Amino acid sequence: MRTTGARTRAAGRSPCMVRCGAESAPNPRSSEGRRSEFGRELVDGNLSSFTMMRPANSPNNANSSAAPAPDQSGDVTTPVPVNAAFESAMMSCLEAVMRYARMLTRDFSDADDLVQETYLRAFRGWTTFDMASDPRRWLFAICRHAFLRIRHRELRMVSVDEELELNALAAVTMHMRTVDEGLGRVFDRVDLGPAVARALARLSDAHRVIVVMVDVDGLGYAEAATELSLPIGTVRSRLFRARRLLQQDLVEYARDAGYARSPLQTHDGKAAAQTNLGGLS
Amino acid sequence: MTITAPIDCHSAMEQLWDYLDDELPPDRTEQIHAHLSTCTGCESHRQFCRAFLAQIDLPVVSATHVAELRDKVRATLQRHGL
Numbered sequence: 001m002r003t004t005g006a007r008t009r010a011a012g013r014s015p016c017m018v019r020c021g022a023e024s025a026p027n028p029r030s031s032e033g034r035r036s037e038f039g040r041e042l043v044d045g046n047l048s049s050f051t052m053m054r055p056a057n058s059p060n061n062a063n064s065s066a067a068p069a070p071d072q073s074g075d076v077t078t079p080v081p082v083n084a085a086f087e088s089a090m091m092s093c094l095e096a097v098m099r100y101a102r103m104l105t106r107d108f109s110d111a112d113d114l115v116q117e118t119y120l121r122a123f124r125g126w127t128t129f130d131m132a133s134d135p136r137r138w139l140f141a142i143c144r145h146a147f148l149r150i151r152h153r154e155l156r157m158v159s160v161d162e163e164l165e166l167n168a169l170a171a172v173t174m175h176m177r178t179v180d181e182g183l184g185r186v187f188d189r190v191d192l193g194p195a196v197a198r199a200l201a202r203l204s205d206a207h208r209v210i211v212v213m214v215d216v217d218g219l220g221y222a223e224a225a226t227e228l229s230l231p232i233g234t235v236r237s238r239l240f241r242a243r244r245l246l247q248q249d250l251v252e253y254a255r256d257a258g259y260a261r262s263p264l265q266t267h268d269g270k271a272a273a274q275t276n277l278g279g280l281s
Numbered sequence: 282m283t284i285t286a287p288i289d290c291h292s293a294m295e296q297l298w299d300y301l302d303d304e305l306p307p308d309r310t311e312q313i314h315a316h317l318s319t320c321t322g323c324e325s326h327r328q329f330c331r332a333f334l335a336q337i338d339l340p341v342v343s344a345t346h347v348a349e350l351r352d353k354v355r356a357t358l359q360r361h362g363l
Contacts, residue, residue, distance in 0.1 A: 083363050094354065095347045099339035112350055119354045123363060172294045175329050184325065187332035197340035214302065215337045221304055240298055247333055 086126050090119065093136045100140050103212050104147045106201045118143040140217060148209070148227065155206050155228055171244045178251050181260040190259060192250050199249035207242035214239055288312050293323050301330060 097118055101111035121142050122129075129138055148155065178184055186192075200208055213224040214235075221239070225232040254260065293316040299305050300313045317324045355363070 086363065091351065091354075094351050095342060096339065098342050098347060098350055102340050102342065108346075112353070115350060116354055116357050120357060120361060123358050123361060169291070169294060171297075171330070172326055175326050178329070179325070184329060185332075187329065187336055192336050193338065193341060196336050196338065200337075200340075211337065215334060216339065221302070236299075243298065243330075243333070246337070250333070250336070 086123060089129070089131070089135045090122055090126075090139065093139050094119075096136050097139050097143055100212075100216070101143055101147075103197075103200060103216065104144065104209065106205075106208070114143060114147055117146050121146065137217075144213070144217070144227075151205055151209070152229075155209060155230075171240075171247060174244070174247060174251065181255065183251055183254055183260045186251065186254045186259055190254060192253065195250055195253040196246070199246050199253070202249065203242055203245060207238050207245070210235055210239045211242045211246070286312065288316050290316070290320060290323050293317065293320070294326060297323075297327060297330060301327070301334065 094115070098111065098115050101114040101118070102108065105111045105114055118139055122139055125142070129135070175184070178186065200211065203211070209228070210224055213219045213227065214221070219227070221232050221235050224230075225235045228235065293313050296305060296309065296313060300310060303310075305313070317327055
C-alpha cells in the first residue's frame with residue numbers, strides 16, 4: 001500500500017502554465033558584467049562537454065533533422081520545423097525551470113545562468129527527448145545535473161554528525177510545542193510560500209539540494225543517493241535534518257507573524273504540557 | 282489475512298518520514314498505517330508533517346523577470362542555431 005507519499009505529490013504537480021511567445025523589451029541588465037564564479041564555471045565548462053542523454057534512435061529523432069528528408073517516391077519533402085517543436089515543448093516551461101533553478105542556487109544571477117545552460121543543453125540534446133514524456137521533468141533533470149556538476153564536490157562532503165543524526169523524534173518534540181502554542185494546524189491553514197523560499201535559502205546547499213530532489217522532483221532516497229554519489233543513509237539523515245530545520249523556521253515565522261495564541265498557562269503560571277503524543281518516551 | 286505486529290509510538294514516529302516518502306517495505310508500511318489508525322497523537326503528527334510537505338514548492342518569480350530571461354535564452358539559442 002503506497003498512498004501516503006510526497007513522491008505522489010511531486011509527480012502530480014500541474015504542468016507549467018506560462019504561455020510561450022511572450023515578448024518583452026530586451027533585458028537592460030546584462031548578466032555578463034556580474035557573472036559569479038558559479039556562472040563562470042557553467043559558461044567555461046559547458047556545452048562542448050554536453051553528451052546526449054538517450055540513444056540517437058529516440059522516437060523524437062524522426063522529427064529532428066533540419067535537412068529535407070526524401071519521401072518514399074524519392075522526392076524531397078518539407079522538413080519538420082524542429083525549432084517550432086522545441087519552442088512549443090520547452091519554452092513554455094521556462095518559468096518553472098527558472099523557479100527550480102532559484103531553489104537550487106539561492107542566487108538570482110546564478111539561477112539565470114543555470115537556466116540558460118539548461119536550455120542550451122536541452123536544445124543540443126533535443127533529438128533525445130521523448131515527446132511522450134514530461135518536458136518539465138526532462139528540463140528539471142538537465143538543470144539539476146548541470147548544477148550538481150558544479151557543486152558536486154561540496155555536496156559529497158559528509159560529516160560524522162550527518163551520518164548519525166536522524167531527526168524524526170526531534171521533529172515530534174517540536175510538533176508538541178507547536179500544538180501547545182496553537183500552531184498545530186498552521187501548515188494547513190496558512191500559505192507560507194514566501195517564508196518557505198526564505199527558509200530553503202537558509203539551508204546549506206547539501207541539505208537544500210536533497211529537499212529539492214526528494215520533495216520537488218519526487219526522487220526516491222536511492223535515486224538521490226546515486227545522483228549525489230552518497231550513501232543512502234546520508235541522504236536520509238540530511239533530508240530529515242533539512243525538514244526539521246525548515247519546520248522550525250516556518251513555525252518561528254508563523255509565531256512572529258502572530259498566528260500563535262499564547263501558550264496555555266497552568267494555575268501556577270507554567271506552560272502546560274499538552275503531550276497528546278504521550279506514548280513517546 | 283495477514284496479521285501485522287503492533288508497533289509503539291516511538292517506532293512509528295522514527296519511521297514517519299520514510300512512511301510519508303513511500304520508502305518502507307509493504308509490511309512495515311502496514312504496521313505504521315495500523316498504528317496511526319489507532320493513535321491520535323501520532324496521527325496528529327502525521328497530519329502536521331504531511332501539511333508541511335505540501336507547503337514545499339518552487340519559489341514565485343516575477344512575470345517581468347521571466348520575460349527578460351526568456352529573451353536572453355532565445356538569444357543564446359539563436360546564436361547556437363535555433
